[in-house]
Amino acid sequence: MTQRPERADALRNREAVLAAADALFAASGSPHTVSMDDIAAAAGVGKGTLFRRFGDRAGLIGAVIASRLEPLRHAVREVWDEAGASPRQRVLHLLDISLRFKIENRNLMSAAEDAGLSSSPYRAEHYGWWHENLRTALAQVPGAHDPDYTAHALLAAIRADLVGYLLDDRKKTPESLRASLAAYLDNVLGNGNGNGNGNGTDAT
Template structure:
């Protein structure tokens, strides 16, 4: 049986809620300070609408994250289509994912705090992991690509990004540089000739 299309008013309410939640989380210094009441009021809907549509706070946070992932998906796809070496694809994916984590660190931390499943069960984690694993499988000398993919993704966990940037006052550029050096260490600093023309 075909799924019924969403009613126009329901779609408007959904978009209003996502926009309100997105703005409130972005403006807040702590995700814990944003309540469902705050989001409902900013969106101009009843709190019951939030619970009916998203289930709970964790579901709402997950929907906001999903709404922000499209630019990252495009960056990942561009990296895959670039024809670059497996080593460079690993670097490009992790650099794009780190940028996303930095820009959305409060929201991603809120997701972890709200118990939004396990981070390893999230749809975007599975996609990043598979692309990384496939690239690492093609890098000479990398043993156990499955574990290495998980370990590299652990280096950009939201809680670590928040700690380094907000608590330790590390700049985003310094974090990107440190991640690049870590990736080179893991890959044994192997440089593919196809990448010699690319930026260092």
């Protein structure tokens, strides 16, 4: 059966909801303060519309994240296509891209990572996408052990709740977090396993 195209008004409502949720999470002091009522009011739709369209709060948050991922998918493709990039450099770039996304969207991502929102944050589509790309890159790094587990462990090091705590409570700067991540990757993989640049701080 051919899927019917989305009605123009339904599409407008969807975009309004996603934009409202994105703006509310960005402006909030805590991801827990943003409710479905707040999002519905900001988008100018009924609360029932949100639940019918997205299922629950976790589904809505996942849809907002999905709407933000396309530029990142393009950036990741550029990492893979970059001429001369070693597997180790690809791992660092992938982590750096993810960290910068967490820094810019830490309230939204903290809400997504909250285990209370779904059965497991590790089953979310966006997490699976990041893990698969990172696992694939790690599998090509000489001497890297158990790429599947290592990808999970490296992503745990940049959870949004940790990023938010380090930025907001410990007053770290984004630049210092990126440098610390590069150094941590050196600790995990060992210096000199691929690109000859021990500090790995050339990620952009």
